[in-house]
Amino acid sequence: MDRQRPFLVLTLRRTGGTSLMAFMARVSDARAVEHEPFNTDRVWGPITRAFRDNGDLAALESALDRLLSDRPNIKHCHEIIPWPVTQALIRACAARGYAVYTLTRRDERARLRSLFVAMATGAWGARQAALLYPQIIAGTRRPAPLRAQAVPARFAKDRAARGQVDAFLAVEGIPAHAIVFEDLYARDGRIAERARALVAHLGVDVSADDPRLDVFAQAEGQGTGAILPYLANLDALDAALARLEI
16 A cells, blocks of 8 residues: 555535645545535545445445545545445445545634625635625626525534534444534634645645645635625525524
């Protein structure tokens, strides 16, 4: 086995860490695939759709064996993927020597707010936001109303999904390195230091002056605040989030 290890990042949508993923991919020798490749509209989506249609676990495992033959790096949002697919993916990656990470966000209300705004606008990243937000502000594109009524169910499903992953890792004895968004990006000038420590688990030694760390200095947000006044039901969404028992 090569000294460097590929990585599997298990997370929920809108957990943050885009610049971390970019940095990890840059320093890793492993091949990168599209983020969240098992989402039904992405490169490995046919695997997910096939399992949903036929429930064939043997076919799923065979497909994973083929996809992971060269040990690519993977970021996986598990709450929208059938649990047996995530379960099989974790096992397959662990068997191939992957470094497994869990990426979470302590401020669950902020994560869910970001999620519902993304669903309403269709902007899931900075590039989409740069294209769609000006259209929303100009009135040439109308976002869908924010689905405040769906907040409690989404919160419960996501919390259950996160617990399921944590429990599975523990039962299987698969070590996972926990990344908390707020801790990683704490404004104390030590983001690069923490990022270097995280990729050390891959067998990668990154110096403090490595130019690949510049991704953290260059990271920009989506500028979501600019389009909030144009979103219907924002007050209802915030009220639903405030009522959550977290």
